[in-house]
Amino acid sequence: MELAMTVGLAVFQIAIVMGVVLLSVAYMTYAERKVLSFMQDRLGPMEVGPYGLLQPIADGLKLFFKEDIIPSSANKLIFAIAPIICLVPALIGFAVMPYNETYAAFGGEAGVISDLNVGLLYILAFASVGTYGVILAGWSSNSKYAMLGGLRCGAQIISYELALGLSIVGVLLLSGSLSLREITMAQDGGFWHWNILLQPVAFVTYVISAVAETNRLPFDMPEAESELVAGFFTEYTGMRFAFFFLAEYANMILVCCLASVLFLGGYEAPMEFLNFIPGFIWLAIKTWALLFFFIWIRGTFPRVRFDQLMKFGWKVLIPITLANILFTALGVYIYNN
Amino acid sequence: MGLMRDIFMTELMGGMKLVFLQMFKPSCTLQYPHVKHNVPDGYRGLMSLLRYEDGSERCVGCSLCEAACPSNCIKVVSDEVPGQPLVRYAKEYYLDITRCVFCGFCTEACPVDALAMTKVYEASVYDRRELMFDKHKLYELGEAHLADGKAYLLAHNMDDGTLNPTEGLGDNRYEFPPVDLGEGVPVPTTVGLTREALEAEVAKS
Ligand code: SF4
Ligand code: SF4
Numbered sequence: 001m002e003l004a005m006t007v008g009l010a011v012f013q014i015a016i017v018m019g020v021v022l023l024s025v026a027y028m029t030y031a032e033r034k035v036l037s038f039m040q041d042r043l044g045p046m047e048v049g050p051y052g053l054l055q056p057i058a059d060g061l062k063l064f065f066k067e068d069i070i071p072s073s074a075n076k077l078i079f080a081i082a083p084i085i086c087l088v089p090a091l092i093g094f095a096v097m098p099y100n101e102t103y104a105a106f107g108g109e110a111g112v113i114s115d116l117n118v119g120l121l122y123i124l125a126f127a128s129v130g131t132y133g134v135i136l137a138g139w140s141s142n143s144k145y146a147m148l149g150g151l152r153c154g155a156q157i158i159s160y161e162l163a164l165g166l167s168i169v170g171v172l173l174l175s176g177s178l179s180l181r182e183i184t185m186a187q188d189g190g191f192w193h194w195n196i197l198l199q200p201v202a203f204v205t206y207v208i209s210a211v212a213e214t215n216r217l218p219f220d221m222p223e224a225e226s227e228l229v230a231g232f233f234t235e236y237t238g239m240r241f242a243f244f245f246l247a248e249y250a251n252m253i254l255v256c257c258l259a260s261v262l263f264l265g266g267y268e269a270p271m272e273f274l275n276f277i278p279g280f281i282w283l284a285i286k287t288w289a290l291l292f293f294f295i296w297i298r299g300t301f302p303r304v305r306f307d308q309l310m311k312f313g314w315k316v317l318i319p320i321t322l323a324n325i326l327f328t329a330l331g332v333y334i335y336n337n
Numbered sequence: 338m339g340l341m342r343d344i345f346m347t348e349l350m351g352g353m354k355l356v357f358l359q360m361f362k363p364s365c366t367l368q369y370p371h372v373k374h375n376v377p378d379g380y381r382g383l384m385s386l387l388r389y390e391d392g393s394e395r396c397v398g399c400s401l402c403e404a405a406c407p408s409n410c411i412k413v414v415s416d417e418v419p420g421q422p423l424v425r426y427a428k429e430y431y432l433d434i435t436r437c438v439f440c441g442f443c444t445e446a447c448p449v450d451a452l453a454m455t456k457v458y459e460a461s462v463y464d465r466r467e468l469m470f471d472k473h474k475l476y477e478l479g480e481a482h483l484a485d486g487k488a489y490l491l492a493h494n495m496d497d498g499t500l501n502p503t504e505g506l507g508d509n510r511y512e513f514p515p516v517d518l519g520e521g522v523p524v525p526t527t528v529g530l531t532r533e534a535l536e537a538e539v540a541k542s
Contacts, residue, residue: 039356043366300356301349 026056039299066238078140083243086133089126090250141235149231153222159313160212166321167206184266191270210255218301260286378492385479395451398427405446410436430472453486
């Protein structure tokens with residue numbers, strides 16, 4: 001009985017979190033199209049439902065009913081597995097994300113599916129597994145564009161994951177924990193306790209590497225339309241294509257969620273008197289603000305060249321993050337003594 | 338100074354600010370099937386044949402349009418009006434609009450201003466045979482779009498607005514007065530909710 005309750009509760013939590021994440025993914029595509037349109041003096045989707053609000057659902061249905069084509073010279077098994085390898089790590093990261101202080105409604109302790117003590121490492125590790133999906137998709141398609149896209153993705157993610165990980169180290173030094181919940185709790189009590197004020201450089205480098213990490217413009221080398229048709233998923237159609245699409249947007253939401261937790265206080269309200277608003281709403285607001293930023297830079301900047309991308313990653317971002325770690329460590333040492 | 342600019346990414350921030358402000362400017366999209374452009378009078382749409390005020394056919398079957406047509410899409414079968422020797426008319430008149438290049442030469446060639454172009458530009462049909470216009474269809478179009486046809490002839494200086502071909506009027510037929518078309522005009526549609534939303538949008542911008 002006890003076991004059944006635990007399992008049932010876990011499944012229920014997972015269902016809710018997955019539902020919210022997938023719905024956010026769907027409406028992220030809508031928001032992206034709308035915001036980009038407004039930035040370009042257009043209207044964006046307007047036909048399906050009022051102001052085109054049902055467009056993501058129509059798109060999903062369309063993708064679902066599309067013909068599934070596997071190229072005859074593709075490696076069928078890997079071709080079929082790659083989208084799943086890509087999608088699962090993107091979704092699995094949400095398991096350690098703290099959404100709320102508690103969920104009193106269900107008698108639970110912490111507002112997180114699983115409060116891993118190495119939650120941050122877990123997310124970083126799975127983010128790297130997602131790269132395998134991309135590279136395998138590129139390789140198994142047996143197409144030069146897909147191959148180049150996959151290879152670029154591999155090179156890019158390895159370089160930027162370094163910068164991403166190193167920019168997080170500063171936060172770790174400050175809060176002394178790898179559990180996302182404890183990192184959030186360390187930022188309790190108003191926005192002046194948020195890590196962004198102590199780690200502004202780390203925040204900037206984190207956001208830049210997160211954009212590169214999720215293959216978004218201006219760093220969307222793996223799928224650069226004008227060069228590689230559609231990059232690693234050139235040969236994919238229907239639901240398999242939708243999986244990559246979901247993975248890209250879920251990854252975006254994940255890194256934005258992580259940025260809110262690490263730098264912007266997660267579910268904590270910016271001021272004490274705003275505490276009556278539930279924590280998960282604060283988390284959603286912060287995440288969507290960052291997502292808006294992602295769309296914003298997509299609307300502003302042209303794609304960088306691949307060598308510029310690599311140069312920027314290795315010669316600018318990584319030295320900056322290393323210097324940041326050095327200064328943070330010194331600061332923490334002096335403060336503690 | 339340059340270093341400071343690099344560190345704070347001044348140029349990039351300027352670009353981002355510009356894009357952000359652009360978001361609040363009204364959009365210039367015209368919601369096409371719901372809202373249509375105002376079409377200028379000189380617009381070259383589907384071809385039509387016109388009648389006189391008393392209802393008689395203007396076309397005298399001279400085949401000049403057939404001769405003028407660069408893409409050979411007009412075929413006129415001319416005949417005498419029964420009982421009226423020397424008075425001719427087009428017994429049959431075929432116009433293959435799929436081959437028409439909408440140059441308007443036929444309307445210029447016509448000595449009696451029988452041909453005029455309408456503002457109909459949505460010509461797609463499911464059956465190509467519907468685009469082989471015969472005399473009946475052309476007169477039908479002319480009746481339905483008489484005002485547009487007259488406006489066309491006036492705009493191209495082929496007519497003084499009374500549908501009386503006048504000598505010398507055609508001399509400056511390629512000089513168009515500038516027209517201010519303004520905003521598009523909303524057209525009725527069946528999608529109730531969307532339309533209201535749209536009209537609100539149009540009214541806003
Ligand atoms: S518009 Fe030009 S192509 Fe078309 S029927 Fe007239 S003369 Fe021929
Ligand atoms: S339309 Fe005009 S040019 Fe053509 S046959 Fe009739 S009268 Fe002649």
